[in-house]
Amino acid sequence: GAVVSQHPSWVICKSGTSVKIECRSLDFQATTMFWYRQFPKQSLMLMATSNEGSKATYEQGVEKDKFLINHASLTLSTLTVTSAHPEDSSFYICSARGGQANYGYTFGSGTRLTVV
Amino acid sequence: QQQVKQSPQSLIVQKGGIPIINCAYENTAFDYFPWYQQFPGKGPALLIAIRPDVSEKKEGRFTISFNKSAKQFSLHIMDSQPGDSATYFCAASILSYNQGGKLIFGQGTELSVKP
Numbered sequence: 001g002a003v004v005s006q007h008p009s010w011v012i013c014k015s016g017t018s019v020k021i022e023c024r025s026l027d028f029q030a031t032t033m034f035w036y037r038q039f040p041k042q043s044l045m046l047m048a049t050s051n052e053g054s055k056a057t058y059e060q061g062v063e064k065d066k067f068l069i070n071h072a073s074l075t076l077s078t079l080t081v082t083s084a085h086p087e088d089s090s091f092y093i094c095s096a097r098g099g100q101a102n103y104g105y106t107f108g109s110g111t112r113l114t115v116v
Numbered sequence: 117q118q119q120v121k122q123s124p125q126s127l128i129v130q131k132g133g134i135p136i137i138n139c140a141y142e143n144t145a146f147d148y149f150p151w152y153q154q155f156p157g158k159g160p161a162l163l164i165a166i167r168p169d170v171s172e173k174k175e176g177r178f179t180i181s182f183n184k185s186a187k188q189f190s191l192h193i194m195d196s197q198p199g200d201s202a203t204y205f206c207a208a209s210i211l212s213y214n215q216g217g218k219l220i221f222g223q224g225t226e227l228s229v230k231p
Contacts, residue, residue: 042223045221093160105219108159110159
């Protein structure tokens, strides 16, 4: 079945530094990738949608300069949290969709970011 | 119009019971309705999904009931087990790529199955 690998699974960083999270589709080509943020006991909130080779489309209220998304290949998307602050601490989850033959959404295992 | 409303927020059932979780949507363009199970610290995992051309779908112990006219869909878990204790999310999307295909999630239901 479709597998999405997300790394790291957890990261602790200091305030003001940047953190990169990777999302890889292992056995299919991900034409579209989505990045979500989830606070404890809350739902997944969509941050942005990216199509391979195009600029990401950000949801209203999401700072595109803080959350940099790159989808340079059909198997890799990255989310970089720039100048991280404690309020950026959250659970970040990626999701990928393949071609028309595989319209389902496959989720990564998530990254727990803690900014200290 | 992009919202998906889910209820209840939490649910406690005894082992063997049939928890039912409900979702409602407004956007009639939605054409894909999945349910996800999420354990703490993990990403959501697809349980079952339905398209609007059918009213019911079963996979193992999980059943989706879909009411297009009421714009509602629900998840039933038959013979629930303590291992089913998790958070469940409904979601909806428009699958065509030129619509972005983004998946909108309900608020989640924390299910606890007591032994």
